[in-house]
Structure formats: structure tokens, C-alpha cells
Amino acid sequence: MRKTASGVFFGELKRYYLWYTGGFILFLLALSILEKEGVPRIWIGYLFMFATSVLYASIGLLSRTSDVSEYYVAGRRVPALFNGMATGADWMSAASFISLAGGLYVQGFDGLGYIMGWTGGFCLVALLIAPFLRKFGQYTIPDFLAARYSGRHNGNLVRMLAVVATVIVSFTYVVAQIYGVGLIASRFTGVDFSVGIFLGLASILVCSFLGGMRAITWTQVAQYIIILIAYLIPVLWLSAKHSENPIPQVAYGTVLSKLSARELALERDPKEQQVRAVYRKLANDYDARLKALPQSWEDGRLDAQRHVSDLKMGSASLVEIKSATRALAAYPKSVAEAQRKWSDARTSYLARAMPPTPFATPFPGKDAAESDIKRNNFLALVFCLMMGTAALPHILMRSYTTPGVQAARMSVFWSLFFILLVYLCIPALAVLLKYDIYTVLVGSNYTQLPAWVSYWANIDKLNPLVSIVDVNRDGIVQLAEIAIDGDILVLAAPEIAGLPFVISGLVAAGGLAAALSTADGLLLTISNALSHDTYFKVLDPAASTQKRVTISKLLLLVVALIAAYTASLKPGDILSMVGAAFSLAASALFPVLVLGVFWKRANQQGAIAGMLTGFVTCVYYMLHTHPTLGGSGAAQWFHIAPISAGVFGVPAGLFAVGVVSLLTPAPDQRTAALIDHIRSP
Structure with missing residues (x-):
């Protein structure tokens, strides 16, 4: 039997990516040999960054296109297996690759909320959204909402509200990815954090700028292979090291029991209690200062000035004078500060x-x-992440790239499969890393600290990613004396495990691939929403296909530069930024997407009310409860953290759609026929 064109295409793709995987493994072996021959570590890092960037750029160049269908939806011919790999890479963002294991390390059991929420969200995508979007057959999420809720009137108001929500959600998410790019680039090339951000941005733009969704799809498949190899090697090694069993999902239960015993011993350790007492005293000192404001601020400022003057007039060393001068410069400039x-x-x-x-x-x-309170926040976070996943525009757009509805369903299955290959390792990696640090680093001598501590401490000297200070001056590292930023644990895992530096370079390449793949998809989503849904559908419906693609590319460049600048300001940790994006997506888009498919009575007025009500409720709650945004924790409703603001936004949006739709005229027959079409088998 002769193969169909799609079968031939699938066979060619398998052959290409098998050769690519073999070539990448040979590349790793070559770098291992170079490291053994004495090639400096910095050059190993350069080679990894350069080789992978050139690889992604080459795919972008080969996939360049000006065809609208190819640029927006990869020609709707991506096989389900490869679309699943691309979606897995698109999903495996900096938050998943870099921060999830670190979040579990810091938060313990509570960190599982991210894994449960994101995985459960994909089940909602498969059941509630993806197949129906593919059957509808448009280019963007605002496209679907505008057609579904146009009714007797023009659907442009619904479209523009969806565009605003898409841009805000995607921009918040992409800033987190570019932040991760800067973190990796600065660690493995030695450049400044801000410079690293713009170097990584060049790799993003080559793929998304030239070929749109076609280039991004084939690049993301290549990136997923690197992500999988990079994540598995350290966790397999640590598993074998601490349990003599290389299967982490089986071994980490044994290590977890050892970790629990170690935690109990550290809690009772007199040295640990001594250090914690020092920190408690320091906290009490600051509490006394706060109660004595504003007088304590004025007294402290005068004392700092007097100390500098006394040192300059005395016989103090230059080092002492510089230290006192820096302390004075860092002193709060006002009572509010x-x-x-x-x-x-x-x-x-x-x-x-x-x-x-x-x-x-x-x-x-x-x-x-x-x-x-913690349990309620855990459940609220899982809820928001599930709803947010089912409404993320850059993930839902991937359902448009498959050949048909059945392929869209299979694509979600493969997406879950490829995501779980990594996600099932994340809790094990967190446990294994924690056990390694608690048993190897804790109790070691300050004169023999491992090299990775100084490497990571020097990346950002103003806000060190790793800080170990001998608080009780006994020369021995206590657990309470260690402060580690969760975002660096996965990147530092090979060094913590004692693996060769080439594996550190591999993990950095994996983290970079995760951040770049998601950033590519998000930037394309933003530019498509602005060019297709705003420029073409609203401002200039007569625009040529060439002009539409050109506008999309220019907008993509502008948005990328703005996002890179925002990321260089270090607005927050990766997980908190990503969490905000999910709550916003859930509140603004989930109610109208789901009700748009499953409730014929939902109409344009209801959709407008639902998007506005859900979005405003979510933003209001974040602004009034998040300290960074000027809010206060005391303003929380039912003690729910601002990251889970969607737990209020989603019900508010659903209620608004329902009530307003019932109080206004029902949709016309055309809309009812459209719903019947997308819901038909």
C-alpha cells in the first residue's frame, strides 16, 4: 500500500529528528573529551550556548515564510506526535524547568500544587477546549471568541477585549521566560545579567521573527529533546548516588525517609538552635526599630554619618572606611523606605x-x-493553574496546527506524555537535592566550601543567589546559615551532584531551550493578536497577506524588546510572575471559552460582562493584597494569597456571563448553528 503524503512527511520528520538526537549525543561526548583534555569551563559554556543558538537560528532560517497559514498555524499539517513534543517544549517554560524543583525544595509538599494544577489543566484542555477550537479552524483565540459571540452585532468589542487579555497574560508570562534566559546566560557566559537577557533575545527573534509558527514548531521539537536529556541525567545520577537505584521515581521514597530523619536531627541540633536564636534577636531588633519610627530612622542615620566621620578622622583602614561609606549609602533615604x-x-x-x-x-x-489556611491556598492554587492552563492563548493556539480534530485530541495526549516524562522527575530531584545539601554541605567546614557556592554567589552581588554566613562563628556550616534562591537549584544540580561541568552546560542548554521555546510561542501569540485581530480584522481588513505578516513581524520585535527591558528590571521571582499570568488567563478567558462551547444561551453582552468582571476582580485582588504592587496581606479574602486571585475572578466571570446573557436577547440562529457544528462528532 502506498503511503499518503502525511505518512511520508511523518516518516521524514522521524528520520530527521533521530539523526538530530544522535548528533547531539555525539556533541556531548566531544565536549566531555575536551573537558578531560583541560579546555577551560568558560569555553565549554560558550560552546553550548553558541551551538544551540546556531541550531535554533538555522531551523528558523530554513523555516522562514511569508505565507499567512504557515506563519500563523504552521500550515495545519503538524503530526500529533510532533505537535505534542512542540507543545511539551512550549509548556516546559523557565518556571517548569528551572523553578519547579526549587519551589518544591523551598515549600515542600505545598509546592506540589504547581505540578497538580498544570497537569490537571491539560486534561481540561483535552476535554473542554482543544478539539472544538481545531474544528472551528481559525488562527487565534480572539478569532474564535469574536465569531462565537458576534451574534446580530459586530464582534469586534469581544475581539478587542480578548486581545487585551491575551496581550497582558502573555506579556506577564514572557517576562518570566526572558528573566530565566538572563539568569542562564549570565551564569554560563560570565556576561552581565541584563546583557545575557538581550543575547538570549536574539535567539528568540531569529526563530519567531522569520518563520512564525512553522519555525517555532520545528525548533520546539528540537528543544524538547535537549530539555529531556538535560533534565534526566542529573536526576538519574543523584538517584543512583543516594539510593543505588537509577530510577528516581522508585528511589526517592527511600531518600525521603532518610531526609525526614536528617530534618529531625537538624531541628534538635544545639548549633542550629544557636543560629536560629541569633536570627530571632535580629528580627526583634528590627521590630523595635519599626515601633520607634520615625525617631529610630533619624537616630540611625546620624549614627551612620558619625561612624564614617570618626573612621576618617581616626586611623581606620581604607577597607573599614569604604565599608562604613557603603553602609551609609545603603541606609534608607526616608521613613517610608x-x-x-x-x-x-x-x-x-x-x-x-x-x-x-x-x-x-x-x-x-x-x-x-x-x-x-495553607490547605485552602494549596487548593486555590491548583484551581487557578488548572483553569489558567485551559485558557492560555499560546497553548490553545497549538490546537490550530494539527491536520484535524482527532489529531488535536491525540496531540494533547502526546503533550501530556512528554510533559510527564519530566514532571514525574521533578519531586524526586527536589528530594535528592535537599538530601544532598543537608548531608554534604551542612556540617562542612567554611574553609572547604564547594566551588558551586562561590560561582552562584558572584553572579548577582547585590542580591546573591547563594549566601552562607557563619553567624555563630564556629567555622561549621549550619542549615540556618544557608540561603539559596530556589531558581538556581536545577541549574546548579550537576555541580551539587559532583558531575562534570559539561553536564552543567547541558542543563543550562536545557533551561535555555525551555525558556526560549515558551518565549517564542508567547511573543508570536502577542504579535498575532495585535496584527491579525487588531490591525487586519479591525483597522485594515483589505490588507494583503504580505502586509499582515510584515506587521506581525514588526510588532513581535517591538514587544520582544519591551519584554526584555522589563525582565532586566527583575520584577519578581519566576514562579510568582507565572502564577499571576495563570490567574489572569483563568479569570478573563476561561469562562467565555468554556461557556462559548457548552452553553448556547451565552451571548455577546454576557461575554463582554464576563471578561471585564473576571479580569477586574482578579486585578483588583492582586493590587490590594500583593505588597510589591502596593497592597497588604491584611486585605486578603479568606486568607487567599494574591497568586491565586483567579479563585475569585473565575466565579465572578462565570456569574456575569450567566446573569447578563439571561437578561439580554438570546444569540441568533447563525450562532446556534456554529455551536452545533463545533460540538458535532
């Missing part, structure tokens, strides 16, 4: 004064009420 800085310092010291939280204990708290 002192209030903020001293409150942050008090909170930080109080946290470090607490004994280690058992990793395997769910919802730990000092009493039942605090434990209940």
Missing part, C-alpha cells in the same frame, strides 16, 4: 529563625487554623 526595608528584613530573619519544615508534611502550621 525604612518602614519597607526593615519590615522585609524582620520577615526574613523571622523565617530563618524557624526550624526546618518537614519536606513530606502537608500544610505545616503552628496550629490548626494556620494549617487550614
Whole structure:
């Protein structure tokens, strides 16, 4: 039997990517040999960054196109298996690759909310959204909503609201990815963090700028292969090291019991208690300063000035004078700044004064009420991440690239499969890393700290990613003396495990691939929403296909530069930025997407009310409860953290769609026929 054209295409893709995988493994072996021959580590890092960037750029160049269908949806001919790999890479963002294991390390059981929410969200995509979007057969999410809710009137208001939501959600998410790019590039090339961001941006633009979705799809398949290899090697090695079993999903239960015993021993250690007492005293000192404001700020400023003057007039060394001058320069410039800085310092010291939280204990708290609050926040986070996943525009757009509805369903299955290959390793990696640090680093001598500590401490000297200070001056590292940013743990995992530096370069390449793949998809989503849904559909419907693609490319460039600049300002940690994007997507888009498919009575007025109500509720809650945005934790409703604002936004949006739709005329027959069409088998 002769193969169909799609079968031939699928066979060619398999052959190309098998050759690519073999070539990448040979590349790793070659770099390992170079490292053994004494090639400096910095050059190994350069080779990894250069080789992978050139690879992605080459795919982008080979896939360049000006065809609208190819640029927006890859010609709707991506096989389900490869679309699943591309979606897996698109999904495996900097948050998943870099921050999830670090979040579990820091938060313990509570960090599982991210894995459960994101995985459950893909089930919602498969059941509620993806097949129906593919059957509808448009280019963007605003396209679907505008057609579904146009009714007797023009659907441009619904379209523009969807565009605004898409841009805000995707921009918030892409800033987190570019932040991850800067973190990786600065660590493995030695350049400044901000410079690393713009170097990574060049790799993003070559793919998305030239070939749109076609280039991004084939690049993301290549990136997924690197992501998988990079994540598996360290976790397999650590598993074998600590349990003599190389299968981490099986081994980490044994290591978890060892970790629990180690946590108990550290909690009772007199040296640890001594260090925690020091931090408790420091927290009390800041508390006293805060209570004595504004007088304490004025007294402290005068003392700092007097100290500098005394040193200059005396016989103090230049080092002492410089240190005192820096302390004076860093002193709060106003009472309001002192209030903020001293409150942050008090909170930080109080946290470090607490004994280690058992990793395997769910919802730990000092009493039942605090434990209940943590449980409620866990469930709220899972809810928001699930709803947000089912409404993320850059993920839903991938359902448009498959040949048909059945392929869209299979694509989601393969997406889940490829994501779980990595996700099932994340809890194991967090446990194995924590056990390694608790047993190897804790208790070591300050004169023999491992090299990775100084490497990561020097990347950002103003806000060190790793800090170990001998608080009780006994020359031995105590757990309470260690402060590690969760975002660097996966990147540092090979060095922590004692693996060759070439594996560190591989993990960096994997993290870079994860951040770039997601950033590519997000930037294309933003530019398509602005060019296709705003420029073409609203401003200039007569625009030629060439002009539409050109406008999309120019907008993509502008948005990328703005996002890179925003990321260079370091607006927050990766997980918190990503969490905000999911709550916004869930609140603004999930109600109108789901009701648009499953409730014929939903109409244009209801959709407008639902998007506005859900979005405004979510943003209002974030602004009034997030300290960074000027809010206060005291303003929280039911003690729900601002990252889970969608738990209020989604019900508000659903309620608004339902009530307003019932109070206004029903959709016309054309809309009813459209719904019947997309829901038909």
C-alpha cells in the first residue's frame, strides 16, 4: 500500500529528528573529551550556548515564510506526535524547568500544587477546549471568541477585549521566560545579567521573527529533546548516588525517609538552635526599630554619618572606611523606605529563625487554623493553574496546527506524555537535592566550601543567589546559615551532584531551550493578536497577506524588546510572575471559552460582562493584597494569597456571563448553528 503524503512527511520528520538526537549525543561526548583534555569551563559554556543558538537560528532560517497559514498555524499539517513534543517544549517554560524543583525544595509538599494544577489543566484542555477550537479552524483565540459571540452585532468589542487579555497574560508570562534566559546566560557566559537577557533575545527573534509558527514548531521539537536529556541525567545520577537505584521515581521514597530523619536531627541540633536564636534577636531588633519610627530612622542615620566621620578622622583602614561609606549609602533615604526595608528584613530573619519544615508534611502550621489556611491556598492554587492552563492563548493556539480534530485530541495526549516524562522527575530531584545539601554541605567546614557556592554567589552581588554566613562563628556550616534562591537549584544540580561541568552546560542548554521555546510561542501569540485581530480584522481588513505578516513581524520585535527591558528590571521571582499570568488567563478567558462551547444561551453582552468582571476582580485582588504592587496581606479574602486571585475572578466571570446573557436577547440562529457544528462528532 502506498503511503499518503502525511505518512511520508511523518516518516521524514522521524528520520530527521533521530539523526538530530544522535548528533547531539555525539556533541556531548566531544565536549566531555575536551573537558578531560583541560579546555577551560568558560569555553565549554560558550560552546553550548553558541551551538544551540546556531541550531535554533538555522531551523528558523530554513523555516522562514511569508505565507499567512504557515506563519500563523504552521500550515495545519503538524503530526500529533510532533505537535505534542512542540507543545511539551512550549509548556516546559523557565518556571517548569528551572523553578519547579526549587519551589518544591523551598515549600515542600505545598509546592506540589504547581505540578497538580498544570497537569490537571491539560486534561481540561483535552476535554473542554482543544478539539472544538481545531474544528472551528481559525488562527487565534480572539478569532474564535469574536465569531462565537458576534451574534446580530459586530464582534469586534469581544475581539478587542480578548486581545487585551491575551496581550497582558502573555506579556506577564514572557517576562518570566526572558528573566530565566538572563539568569542562564549570565551564569554560563560570565556576561552581565541584563546583557545575557538581550543575547538570549536574539535567539528568540531569529526563530519567531522569520518563520512564525512553522519555525517555532520545528525548533520546539528540537528543544524538547535537549530539555529531556538535560533534565534526566542529573536526576538519574543523584538517584543512583543516594539510593543505588537509577530510577528516581522508585528511589526517592527511600531518600525521603532518610531526609525526614536528617530534618529531625537538624531541628534538635544545639548549633542550629544557636543560629536560629541569633536570627530571632535580629528580627526583634528590627521590630523595635519599626515601633520607634520615625525617631529610630533619624537616630540611625546620624549614627551612620558619625561612624564614617570618626573612621576618617581616626586611623581606620581604607577597607573599614569604604565599608562604613557603603553602609551609609545603603541606609534608607526616608521613613517610608525604612518602614519597607526593615519590615522585609524582620520577615526574613523571622523565617530563618524557624526550624526546618518537614519536606513530606502537608500544610505545616503552628496550629490548626494556620494549617487550614495553607490547605485552602494549596487548593486555590491548583484551581487557578488548572483553569489558567485551559485558557492560555499560546497553548490553545497549538490546537490550530494539527491536520484535524482527532489529531488535536491525540496531540494533547502526546503533550501530556512528554510533559510527564519530566514532571514525574521533578519531586524526586527536589528530594535528592535537599538530601544532598543537608548531608554534604551542612556540617562542612567554611574553609572547604564547594566551588558551586562561590560561582552562584558572584553572579548577582547585590542580591546573591547563594549566601552562607557563619553567624555563630564556629567555622561549621549550619542549615540556618544557608540561603539559596530556589531558581538556581536545577541549574546548579550537576555541580551539587559532583558531575562534570559539561553536564552543567547541558542543563543550562536545557533551561535555555525551555525558556526560549515558551518565549517564542508567547511573543508570536502577542504579535498575532495585535496584527491579525487588531490591525487586519479591525483597522485594515483589505490588507494583503504580505502586509499582515510584515506587521506581525514588526510588532513581535517591538514587544520582544519591551519584554526584555522589563525582565532586566527583575520584577519578581519566576514562579510568582507565572502564577499571576495563570490567574489572569483563568479569570478573563476561561469562562467565555468554556461557556462559548457548552452553553448556547451565552451571548455577546454576557461575554463582554464576563471578561471585564473576571479580569477586574482578579486585578483588583492582586493590587490590594500583593505588597510589591502596593497592597497588604491584611486585605486578603479568606486568607487567599494574591497568586491565586483567579479563585475569585473565575466565579465572578462565570456569574456575569450567566446573569447578563439571561437578561439580554438570546444569540441568533447563525450562532446556534456554529455551536452545533463545533460540538458535532
